[in-house]
Amino acid sequence: EKEKKISDQEKVQKKPSEPAIFIPVDRSPEVQEARLKLPVLAEEQVIMEAVRENPSIVICGETGSGKTTQVPQFLYEAGYASDGRMIGITEPRRVAAVSMSHRVAKEMNLPTQVVSYQIRYEGNVTSDTKIKFMTDGVLLKEIQKDFLLQKYSAIIIDEAHERSVYTDILIGLLSRIVPLRNKKGMPMKLLIMSATLRVEDFTENQRLFRTPPPVIKVDARQFPVTIHFNKRTPLEDYTGEAFHKTCKIHRMLPPGGILVFLTGQAEVHSLCRRLRKAFPFRKGNTLKMRKPKPQREAGIGDEEDGDSDLDLGDDPADAEEKADGSIPLYVLPLYSLLAPEQQAKVFRPPPPGTRLCIIATNVAETSLTIPGIKYVVDCGRVKKRFYDKVTGVSSFKVTWTSQASANQRAGRAGRTEPGHCYRLYSSAVFGDFTLFSEAEITRRPVEDLVLQMKDLNIEKVVNFPFPTPPSTEALVAAEQLLVSLGALEEPPCTGRLKDMQRAKLSCPITPLGRAMASFPVAPRYAKMLALGKQQDCLPYVIAVVAAMTVREIFEDLDRPARSEDESSKLNQRRARLTQMRRLWAGQGASLLLGDLMIMLGAVGACEFAGCTPRFCENSGLRYKAMVEIRKLRGQLTNAVNAVCPEVGVFVDPKMTPPTEHQVVCLRQIVLAGLGDHLARRAQGEDLVDPKWKNAYKTPLMDEPVFIHPNSALFKTLPEFVVYQEIMETSKMYMRGVSAVEAEWVPQFLPQYCHFGSPLESPSPWFCSSTGTIRCHRSSTFFRVGWQLPAVEM
Ligand code: ADP
Ligand code: MG
Numbered sequence: 105e106k107e108k109k110i111s112d113q114e115k116v117q118k119k120p121s122e123p124a125i126f127i128p129v130d131r132s133p134e135v136q137e138a139r140l141k142l143p144v145l146a147e148e149q150v151i152m153e154a155v156r157e158n159p160s161i162v163i164c165g166e167t168g169s170g171k172t173t174q175v176p177q178f179l180y181e182a183g184y185a186s187d188g189r190m191i192g193i194t195e196p197r198r199v200a201a202v203s204m205s206h207r208v209a210k211e212m213n214l215p216t217q218v219v220s221y222q223i224r225y226e227g228n229v230t231s232d233t234k235i236k237f238m239t240d241g242v243l244l245k246e247i248q249k250d251f252l253l254q255k256y257s258a259i260i261i262d263e264a265h266e267r268s269v270y271t272d273i274l275i276g277l278l279s280r281i282v283p284l285r286n287k288k289g290m291p292m293k294l295l296i297m298s299a300t301l302r303v304e305d306f307t308e309n310q311r312l313f314r315t316p317p318p319v320i321k322v323d324a325r326q327f328p329v330t331i332h333f334n335k336r337t338p339l340e341d342y343t344g345e346a347f348h349k350t351c352k353i354h355r356m357l358p359p360g361g362i363l364v365f366l367t368g369q370a371e372v373h374s375l376c377r378r379l380r381k382a383f384p385f386r387k388g389n390t391l392k393m394r395k396p397k398p399q400r401e402a403g404i405g406d407e408e409d410g411d412s413d414l415d416l417g418d419d420p421a422d423a424e425e426k427a428d429g430s431i432p433l434y435v436l437p438l439y440s441l442l443a444p445e446q447q448a449k450v451f452r453p454p455p456p457g458t459r460l461c462i463i464a465t466n467v468a469e470t471s472l473t474i475p476g477i478k479y480v481v482d483c484g485r486v487k488k489r490f491y492d493k494v495t496g497v498s499s500f501k502v503t504w505t506s507q508a509s510a511n512q513r514a515g516r517a518g519r520t521e522p523g524h525c526y527r528l529y530s531s532a533v534f535g536d537f538t539l540f541s542e543a544e545i546t547r548r549p550v551e552d553l554v555l556q557m558k559d560l561n562i563e564k565v566v567n568f569p570f571p572t573p574p575s576t577e578a579l580v581a582a583e584q585l586l587v588s589l590g591a592l593e594e595p596p597c598t599g600r601l602k603d604m605q606r607a608k609l610s611c612p613i614t615p616l617g618r619a620m621a622s623f624p625v626a627p628r629y630a631k632m633l634a635l636g637k638q639q640d641c642l643p644y645v646i647a648v649v650a651a652m653t654v655r656e657i658f659e660d661l662d663r664p665a666r667s668e669d670e671s672s673k674l675n676q677r678r679a680r681l682t683q684m685r686r687l688w689a690g691q692g693a694s695l696l697l698g699d700l701m702i703m704l705g706a707v708g709a710c711e712f713a714g715c716t717p718r719f720c721e722n723s724g725l726r727y728k729a730m731v732e733i734r735k736l737r738g739q740l741t742n743a744v745n746a747v748c749p750e751v752g753v754f755v756d757p758k759m760t761p762p763t764e765h766q767v768v769c770l771r772q773i774v775l776a777g778l779g780d781h782l783a784r785r786a787q788g789e790d791l792v793d794p795k796w797k798n799a800y801k802t803p804l805m806d807e808p809v810f811i812h813p814n815s816a817l818f819k820t821l822p823e824f825v826v827y828q829e830i831m832e833t834s835k836m837y838m839r840g841v842s843a844v845e846a847e848w849v850p851q852f853l854p855q856y857c858h859f860g861s862p863l864e865s866p867s868p869w870f871c872s873s874t875g876t877i878r879c880h881r882s883s884t885f886f887r888v889g890w891q892l893p894a895v896e897m
Contacts, residue, residue: 125183135211142170144322148178154318159282160294162307165322167299168473168519172204172262176235179258185234189257194240196268198223199440200471205237225735240270247277248559252285258293265298267543276569279312299470300508302540311569327518329525337529342483343371345528347378353479355430360478361460365513367487367502372437372463383433431457438464450474469512480517480525491548499832506541543572550574551582552626555591558613559621566609583611589631591617619747625653632777633744639769644762650736651703652828652840659724661814681724689816693764696843697771698817707733708759774842778826779853785823809836817841
């Protein structure tokens, strides 16, 4: 019997459907030449043999070794896209998906209808697409529609070392999908690609792959990089330190590009400015470039960007630089929110007679390889979003990076010749870095993932083969939230304690939950969409949800001025933009929708003006964000129409302002989605402590939280509000605040209410002090239904 099994297995492996064809690709001689230099090319045979013989393989190779651009081409040439199926590649970053698809199309001399990309808001995939780059989130959505991913013959999971949540989940899912496909006689291949050798979480995880997939190492032919540690470690001003180090390198060291790693956009721009000042281009020409730039990111400012066509020359005013005869420094910023045209510049050779200098965030660490870098300056830090496990409060913090990523950064210097890496910290500090960065899944709330998995009929999410499982705590919190949103059935509260505990982690999905899972937004927003059809509110709900889920739609009013003379201008601008937001927030009834009314007003006004870069610039809106909102509105409208075709929403981009009645309805819909983000104004005894002045209390936190001065409700300070999120900056600030009527609380959130007299209550948190709250205990209908409860006004 055993023998028979083996021969069966062999049969599966040696299926005649295994392609052994060769599809020719017509590459230009230049591309051909550049390719030959890539280390991964030497491994083509080994890789393709491994692919043929194994359902899943892992490829490890230094950044820049050619994995992303070449491996899809290997598969293409071996016929993996010739039977009507596609080769899919996932990237954790949108930037990489777009830019790599263009690059590969160009290398293969194929149109973008054939080598295409798909990200959340856009794509150029056609029925002719053979190689498809996409973000990992996009593929996850596709698995929901077709668990077997029948459109694909091979899936490449790129940048697996980044351990992004979706990548982790995809690997878990694909570890099941690949054998299923083989069983059904439609073999599919899985290739996991990593820039580090640390792949045990994938290969030695029994729950993932019963037989560990082979690991192919691409010999990176890396040149030696000399590491220089700082003697001391600047604790605050590492940007200043980076400036001095870069100047020194530029003045004293032989030619070769410089790559500086900082942590965020603001730092990147500030250093770009300082360096451009120190080693400038001729003034006259620079001024010529300062015409209105449509693509300019409002509030970020990028005046000198775009100077590649300039005559180069030293600034006569800068005597010192002239004296030591430094050539001009060609300074370019690089970060993920940068406009694509600006990003593409880093791949082009710098103008002759200049030295390339790229100031980047960690996008340059592994996803994009910049040619010609010989010197790396590493601040040793990274900006990360942190979530409080209990409260969900998030904050961006700059922390030390890991040893693995510091080494990745250093490696950028040794791609074409021996290089140098200047670490702006001491070797002792380096020794204290963690070895590797944590998987993202262990650091963030997982309710969206849990809902997606339930929709894939994975009821016991705890048993899912995660490469690194999230904490049980996080999973329980996610199921609880989903139950309260009505997306999952309530777990039974009878039976043995142990069974009850277990049931809490395996609640089945409800029909509402399925509808919510089909919307491409997080569960809280999905709930709002599901409720939106009432009172013709849907177009507004769609606009608000789109605005809430797009990153930073407003220019940052609190950013510091970059120079003295900018300061007064900035103040004027602030005043004008604040005025504008007040206008959008409206008066009376509509004002109570708060910050969400501002968003609604902004979206409407922007569309009315034709969504032009100019309008955005003048109104303090990020053009890129507004374009995303427009696309997302279209996408959400389609998604809602697909779920409830009888509603037939038609979104008029401009929207007429909502009626008073609709505003009330909208506020309730927002409460239904954000109910667990309720806050009540501090009162009574609390106010004895001055820290509670104008503060709010939330169920999960002891700390006071505040309405931000830029909020529409800063002056109103309603008794109850819901908020989109709490960001910790100088204080705990609620973002996206909307007012809630006290009467709505017991009806929507009975779990927070005590229905007796205030005196009996152990924690009279939301108990009405006057006892006038009418209680409607049964909220079940509301939770699983699609209607708001009838609330008396
Ligand atoms: P890996 O995925 O292993 O990090 P890539 O396939 O991304 O490597 O990069 C291979 C080479 O292709 C690098 O030398 C990189 O500089 C080059 N490359 C990638 N994208 C572009 C582009 N848009 N223009 C020019 N060269 C590029
Ligand atoms: Mg890559």
